[in-house]
Amino acid sequence: MSTATQAANQTLIHIEQLNLYYGTYHALKNVNLTIPEKAVTAFIGPSGCGKSTLLRTLNRMNDMIDGTRIEGLVSMGGTDIYSSDVDVETLRKKVGMVFQQPNPFPKSIYDNIAYGPRLHGIKSKSQLDEIVEQSLKQAVLWDEVKDYLKRSAFSLSGGQQQRLCIARALAVNPDVLLMDEATSALDPISTLKIEELVQELKNKYTIVMVTHNMQQAARTSDQTVFFLNGEMVEFDQTETLFSNPSDKRTEDYITGRFG
């Protein structure tokens, strides 16, 4: 599966000599990486290794943190996303994000999904209905909520809320979906549902996930990147990285002998 994906898919995101500093702290050190489109790429590594930081550079979430300085290139579909003429709002529409804790808005299920499309100027009721239904179907939540669309999003279980957040991200028709530990607060069944969903979604979207769960990376991703102390140590097909890592540090980490 993974070899075919890599061979068939074009590079969507290109990262070149990326350095990121939080004040004086050097959080990402000279990262070079290409992420193929319509595939799942997982970032793994111990806490503080820079994986979430790198994920957040992909939709410029780090811009919100004071004292952040970035050098190097991050391009998406050929566009340098840090170029001064890039509109960050448009970028974030193209690059959706799902977080560790489900964060639905204190609104109805329907309004959660319709929020983004409305923000981007869609007013027609029938068009919004269509988007809500399609997004919820893509997130495999439709059947569970179709009769309760006016209910508060908080009435849903944690796993359902997380799928609602995925549906909300999909509603604005993104290219990329970033998932930052998106299942770590969920029970095993909900986790499995999200993992299954990811396999569906990768046919249409480019997915980049950060996970502490190595079995999850092994199960769901096509490529895996291992980070340590802000450095990218190894990037390979998931199957290769988990069966025959080329760097000793990767092997120590994935076999649980890191220290």
Added chain:
Amino acid sequence: MIKRREFDTGLEELSSLLQEMSAHVEHALIESLESLKTSDIERAKSIIAKDAELNELENKIMDIGSRLILTQQPVAKDLRRILVSFRISSDLERMGDLSIDIAKVVVRMNGEPVMKPLIDITRMVEIVQQMIAESTKAYNEENVDLAYKMAKDDDMVDQLYGQIIRELMSFLVEDPHKASQVMNLMFVGRYIERIADHATNIGESIVYLVTNERPDLNS
């Protein structure tokens, strides 16, 4: 480096069980040869009776390996070490069975003395014995060179086997009454040759363990 105590203990258990299986096979092979040389039916029978112990060891390896996969989610070389222990134990189990087959020949010959000194067959067994020792050493030291050397040992065993067949054929031409014993000795040669092939498989498993590649050393 952090030690994963329970997991590493499990891997050590697998390693020592494999060593125990090797020792068992080596003993069965040597005893079978000695019983053949001395036409000692009782000695042959006592080897046959011990076969169950070898199967028991193989089952233990399956149990421990499955438990480690289930509870420890091993990856990379850790996973290969367990997969390889399954393969090696099944090769050793077959090697044990083939040694028993030699002992069964002794029982079938029913005390009839061998018609000639078993020089080449003894030489084959010595090489196989060396291969068994090499396989244990190569596994413990993750020594790929030694694993490849075992393939060369196997070539020598094959050569001796060819030689034995030719020699036995000439006996058959000389005296057709010897057909029964000639057939039995041919089987013995064949069993030892098969044991060497399984030992070569173990070499392949060790190369896979260390390099994640699957060579064909038996070709």
